[in-house]
Amino acid sequence: MKQCPKCEVNINTNRKTCPLCYEKLTDLDKEKLEHSIYPEYRQPKKKTNFFFRSAIFLAIAAMIITALVNIVTYNEEGGWWSFYVLVSMAYFLVLIKYSIISRGNPAKKIVIQMIALSILVVVVDFIAHSTGWSYTYVVPFLSLASSATIGIILLTKSIRYSDYILYLFSSLLIGLIPFILWIFKLVKVLWPSLTAACFSLVVFLAMLVFADREIRDELRKRFHI
Amino acid sequence: MRKWYRLDNAGKIFPSVSNARRANLFRLTITLTEEINPVVLQEALNITIKRFATFNVKLKRGFFWYYFEENKENPVIEAENPFIMEPIFSREAKGFLFRVSYYHKRIALEIFHALSDGYGGMQFLKSITYNYLLLLGKDIDSENMILSDIESVREEDQDSFVKNYDSTIKMDRKEQKARHFKGTFYENNWLSLISGKVKEAELKEVCNQYDCSHTQLLVACLVASAYRSQNLLEQKKHLFQVFVPVNLRRFFPSITLRNFSLYVRTKFNIDKEISFPEIVAKVKEDFSEELQKDKLQARIVANVKWEKHFLMRIIPLFMKKIGFKIGYNIFGESANSFSLSNLGKVDIPSSMKKYITAIDFSNGAGYVSPMNMGVVGYNGDITMTFASRIIERDLQREFFRILAGLGLKVTIETNELEV
Numbered sequence: 308m309k310q311c312p313k314c315e316v317n318i319n320t321n322r323k324t325c326p327l328c329y330e331k332l333t334d335l336d337k338e339k340l341e342h343s344i345y346p347e348y349r350q351p352k353k354k355t356n357f358f359f360r361s362a363i364f365l366a367i368a369a370m371i372i373t374a375l376v377n378i379v380t381y382n383e384e385g386g387w388w389s390f391y392v393l394v395s396m397a398y399f400l401v402l403i404k405y406s407i408i409s410r411g412n413p414a415k416k417i418v419i420q421m422i423a424l425s426i427l428v429v430v431v432d433f434i435a436h437s438t439g440w441s442y443t444y445v446v447p448f449l450s451l452a453s454s455a456t457i458g459i460i461l462l463t464k465s466i467r468y469s470d471y472i473l474y475l476f477s478s479l480l481i482g483l484i485p486f487i488l489w490i491f492k493l494v495k496v497l498w499p500s501l502t503a504a505c506f507s508l509v510v511f512l513a514m515l516v517f518a519d520r521e522i523r524d525e526l527r528k529r530f531h532i
Numbered sequence: 533m534r535k536w537y538r539l540d541n542a543g544k545i546f547p548s549v550s551n552a553r554r555a556n557l558f559r560l561t562i563t564l565t566e567e568i569n570p571v572v573l574q575e576a577l578n579i580t581i582k583r584f585a586t587f588n589v590k591l592k593r594g595f596f597w598y599y600f601e602e603n604k605e606n607p608v609i610e611a612e613n614p615f616i617m618e619p620i621f622s623r624e625a626k627g628f629l630f631r632v633s634y635y636h637k638r639i640a641l642e643i644f645h646a647l648s649d650g651y652g653g654m655q656f657l658k659s660i661t662y663n664y665l666l667l668l669g670k671d672i673d674s675e676n677m678i679l680s681d682i683e684s685v686r687e688e689d690q691d692s693f694v695k696n697y698d699s700t701i702k703m704d705r706k707e708q709k710a711r712h713f714k715g716t717f718y719e720n721n722w723l724s725l726i727s728g729k730v731k732e733a734e735l736k737e738v739c740n741q742y743d744c745s746h747t748q749l750l751v752a753c754l755v756a757s758a759y760r761s762q763n764l765l766e767q768k769k770h771l772f773q774v775f776v777p778v779n780l781r782r783f784f785p786s787i788t789l790r791n792f793s794l795y796v797r798t799k800f801n802i803d804k805e806i807s808f809p810e811i812v813a814k815v816k817e818d819f820s821e822e823l824q825k826d827k828l829q830a831r832i833v834a835n836v837k838w839e840k841h842f843l844m845r846i847i848p849l850f851m852k853k854i855g856f857k858i859g860y861n862i863f864g865e866s867a868n869s870f871s872l873s874n875l876g877k878v879d880i881p882s883s884m885k886k887y888i889t890a891i892d893f894s895n896g897a898g899y900v901s902p903m904n905m906g907v908v909g910y911n912g913d914i915t916m917t918f919a920s921r922i923i924e925r926d927l928q929r930e931f932f933r934i935l936a937g938l939g940l941k942v943t944i945e946t947n948e949l950e951v
Contacts, residue, residue, distance in 0.1 A: 315936040317943040326946045327929035345947035346614040528536050532596045532845040
């Protein structure tokens with residue numbers, strides 16, 4: 308035990324100076340502590356993700372360079388082609404962050420991929436002043452594929468039902484969107500959106516019919532207000 | 533089906549406003565007479581966690597609210613980290629919202645505030661220690677003070693805030709910005725702890741002299757030391773506001789292990805000169821004004837009202853989070869200059885006392901209000917622990933010098949980086 312003559316307090320330490328005022332301490336009993344009161348300081352490990360950082364850097368560099376080249380060499384015929392690169396790079400980052408690095412639930416990854424890909428194709432379609440192929444064909448089949456994949460995982464693997472059910476739910480909901488667009492005459496070709504919508508409705512119905520307590524409880528838990 | 537719980541009224545705010553710089557943890561430690569055996573401690577934790585259902589959870593995101601879901605993993609103990617109250621990263625902790633660690637003779641429990649308050653945390657740590665000592669074959673008896681030995685009851689996971697809600701009571705809520713301490717922050721999120729131990733009997737004598745409670749005396753000493761360390765206070769017109777949590781179980785019948793505390797605030801204009809007895813008188817006055825059952829209940833009602841509001845309930849969680857952050861900046865940390873939390877005396881069965889040498893309590897500090905103090909009493913000792921994010925320690929120095937000046941014998945320990 309040591310003592311600070313200035314603060315008039317005892318200090319339990321191996322230090323030579325007072326931790327409060329830095330005055331030299333008087334040793335009361337010449338006894339040394341076996342170990343410090345708290346664990347020794349050590350430099351913390353840096354928690355940075357080099358892989359993701361380089362991906363962000365490369366993506367942003369690519370965006371800036373293509374935008375620059377596009378602006379400098381702009382002509383009517385080529386138009387703003389750099390937007391294709393921008394949106395692809397954005398998708399690339401989502402892919403790395405939420406599908407490769409993420410250790411989340413596979414169903415979640417599938418749904419995020421489905422949404423990101425849908426946005427990508429819709430934007431590309433829009434920039435190209437194209438015919439609306441993205442929401443006519445791609446989005447319905449993407450949602451169908453993702454719902455089917457989640458459904459198959461659910462049926463074949465013995466995993467916890469409740470973890471997947473919500474993602475299946477949202478995937479099915481997105482499957483209905485192209486059909487709603489068709490109702491409002493925004494989609495010209497019926498069969499792809501109808502296929503996706505029918506698939507969604509049938510699975511919804513199956514869920515309703517076979518819904519056991521677990522699904523209902525899960526929904527109550529996730530959506531309690 | 534896994535069990536799930538809503539977060540309690542006070543806990544609801546924490547998941548939204550916590551981050552690496554503001555972890556909202558608090559820490560309780562029990563020091564034993566012998567070196568800790570990690571294998572036995574792990575076993576003791578495995579046994580204890582089964583009894584404490586509200587701690588055996590992970591935080592999940594619903595569409596409208598966060599909720600706790602039963603955690604099927606086993607919590608793992610670790611060697612104590614030199615970085616006190618480092619944020620708990622859910623993935624590394626297997627989703628658990630607390631951390632049990634050991635260092636030589638000490639068992640430390642660090643808990644996320646959304647789970648419980650100091651009372652609940654202490655019950656948990658006491659039970660871990662009890663099971664640990666039992667596993668070592670010590671001859672101890674729980675004497676009806678250790679929850680591990682008492683069958684759990686439903687009231688333990690009650691949200692006592694909601695229980696004491698009464699929609700007929702009206703209450704306005706006004707919070708003022710407080711004057712904060714400013715200083716040089718430690719690097720790497722380091723938190724410095726400086727604790728001082730005094731004898732309860734000596735403190736009692738001083739309290740009798742001023743006719744006040746322990747907490748009131750310590751708050752007064754703290755205010756007096758703030759007067760003497762004005763160089764650390766920001767140059768603003770705001771008042772110096774000390775935040776003192778109050779355990780509501782003292783006022784309302786409840787045995788919940790979740791959050792059930794409110795606070796009183798005492799406010800000073802630091803620019804005006806004031807004598808020590810005057811400070812004590814002002815603290816006593818503020819306390820007696822706020823610490824009345826009907827006033828406390830009115831504040832409980834004000835707190836519960838917002839979570840019962842229909843609009844509040846149907847806003848999706850991601851939007852709520854934004855609102856919570858704004859609200860917390862107005863009503864939360866920035867309304868406190870300093871927080872002084874007194875857990876009171878810890879009851880330990882007499883047969884266990886000979887194995888336990890010390891109990892400590894401290895709170896994690898944020899960066900808006902970078903210093904605070906936790907106080908706890910055990911076996912005739914009172915330990916006051918300053919936690920601080922800033923390197924300057926004028927406040928701590930003045931505080932302990934004032935205690936020494938009052939005739940108390942203070943013993944200090946720190947987790948200081950050795951210079």
